[in-house]
Amino acid sequence: MAHDDIVAALTERLEVLESEAAIRRLQARYMFLCDTPCPEFGVEDDADRIERVVDLYADDAVWEGVGEYYDGQFGRAVGKQAVREHFQRFWGEKRDPALVLNAHYLTSEQIHVDGDVASGQWIHMQPWLYSDGTALLRSSRLNNAFRRIDGVWRITRTRTENVFVADLPRHFAGAFPSTSVLMAPSASPHR
Template sequence: MTEPTIAQLAARIEVLESEADIRRAQARYMFLCDTPCPEFGVEDDATRIELILDLYTEDAVWEGVGEYYDNQFGRVEGKDALRAHFNRFWGEKTDPALLLNAHYLTSEQIYVDGDVAEGQWIHMQPWLFSDGRSLLRSSRLNNAFRRVGGKWLISRTRTENVFVAALPDNFAEAYPSASVLLKP
């Protein structure tokens, strides 16, 4: 067996660090999409949206694909279109109100190729509404990333529905009205 060179080891470390940065970017996106928003100091959805947009490239694409998400989410391109997309989600108050959703990621696969990467996950999230209704949603994520100025950013979010299932009314007995986890 040949001993790896310092350059080969450095390249392997670069890939591992890139994977970790991409993992953190994806997890931060999901974290910021949770309701109630668990980010300390974020008091309004406009601030939340700008923090989410900080994770994206200027030319990023966000799209729902497949027979269920095509019509529900469609496709937007560029930060202004992404901002409008997220404003439609959080800016328009719904009745019943969304009280809680939390994103769980699993089945991770990240492939780094220089300054670009692809990542796949399966994601699951419960939704609780003010009228007592509850849903469990799952989707597959096929996302792209690009290193810009030394930082890994999301260049494409692509989500495809796996299933949406109604849960029993008043499924959750206890849930927070606000997150206090990150308060100093």
């Protein structure tokens, strides 16, 4: 193989690896922003959180729940404004009992990059804990799509399908934060 061919092949492989890493961070950031309490430092309120989530999406993005359980529960939102409205319904409505804990755990990752488009599949689990002590565990499959726009990867499709929902014992979590300080600036010299 000629030197120029080797450099071209290595450059292509490096671009795929960098794209996979960027998509992995993008998907993880989405999940991070969806956690309750929100661990992102400086998020002023749920409206600010929603805008940070929506900023991860392309203008023509689709967010959808699919399958017999999520189809009716989540439906389909097309375009950034519809995605924004989806999250406004979720975080904008006061619920009783209130959601006090929700954390997303991603696993079984597969990312497939083809130039400026990509897809990714994950399974995720998330415990939900409510203010009255009731709790459940959700698991979903994700089949998401991404596009590089002006050099930045954006989500073009979030598609989630229920795997299961299981009730957890009341008060299953004995200790959990009311707010997150994980990302707060620290006075410690060991930041």
